Amino acid sequence: MKNNNKRPVFLDLTRIHQPVMAVMSIAHRIAGVLLFLAIPFAAYLLDLSLRGAESFAEARALLDHGAVKLFLWLLIWAFAHHFFAGLRYLLIDLDMGVDLATGRRTAMAALGAGAVAFLLGGVLLL
Amino acid sequence: MSRRASGLKAWLLQRLSAVYIALFAFYFLFAMLGGAAQSHEAWRAWLASPMPALAMILFFIALTTHAWVGIRDVLVDYARPLWLRLSLLSVVGVILLGSLSGAVMALLAAR
Numbered sequence: 001m002k003n004n005n006k007r008p009v010f011l012d013l014t015r016i017h018q019p020v021m022a023v024m025s026i027a028h029r030i031a032g033v034l035l036f037l038a039i040p041f042a043a044y045l046l047d048l049s050l051r052g053a054e055s056f057a058e059a060r061a062l063l064d065h066g067a068v069k070l071f072l073w074l075l076i077w078a079f080a081h082h083f084f085a086g087l088r089y090l091l092i093d094l095d096m097g098v099d100l101a102t103g104r105r106t107a108m109a110a111l112g113a114g115a116v117a118f119l120l121g122g123v124l125l126l
Numbered sequence: 127m128s129r130r131a132s133g134l135k136a137w138l139l140q141r142l143s144a145v146y147i148a149l150f151a152f153y154f155l156f157a158m159l160g161g162a163a164q165s166h167e168a169w170r171a172w173l174a175s176p177m178p179a180l181a182m183i184l185f186f187i188a189l190t191t192h193a194w195v196g197i198r199d200v201l202v203d204y205a206r207p208l209w210l211r212l213s214l215l216s217v218v219g220v221i222l223l224g225s226l227s228g229a230v231m232a233l234l235a236a237r
Contacts, residue, residue, distance in 0.1 A: 029200060036193045036218075043186070043225035047232035049169060056166035079151070086144050093141070 024107040028085040031078035080117030084110040143192040
């Protein structure tokens with residue numbers, strides 16, 4: 001797209017500071033895309049685990065694989081962040097926490113809860 | 127589909143499916159803590175009983191619906207030109223429909 005706008009453009013990425021709600025929001029999207037990628041994997045695992053005792057063991061072994069564990073660790077963060085950020089959106093839909101100060105605090109809380117889940121997930125998985 | 131799942135309807139679908147997914151997540155977590163996946167027999171028996179099987183099928187329906195609306199929003203925002211957006215949407219649709227039917231068939235076969 002051509003930009004015919006004569007206004008100055010300020011795009012110094014090291015000096016742009018996004019508000020915490022924006023960080024929470026983009027993280028919500030990134031987490032959502034990660035969770036989407038997990039859906040075919042989850043369906044495959046479900047199918048494998050129900051086929052028989054041997055495939056069940058195979059599914060278990062798959063979950064113990066290093067690269068898969070790393071993906072699962074990421075998914076734990078993604079689910080927790082998506083859950084808390086989503087809960088925040090639902091509450092805002094119900095007119096709760098709409099003002100700026102509360103919105104900033106709940107955005108920080110969602111990011112924090114995701115970080116805590118990430119740490120807990122690390123302890124659980126590794 | 128993109129037209130049918132837009133505006134108010136998509137907004138509502140996204141929230142209803144979100145609530146179901148969240149509730150199911152807790153239900154599933156407690157079932158796992160109770161040993162539902164301890165062994166193949168336990169896992170199969172759990173998913174062969176009507177309530178968990180139905181809850182799991184509804185979960186996959188809610189999950190794929192939620193993912194469709196969400197990924198569609200993301201692609202509408204970032205995927206340009208139109209042919210690329212439509213191609214990616216088709217790939218996403220195939221992945222989601224494949225996952226949903228695979229999961230449902232696996233659950234039905236286990237009964």
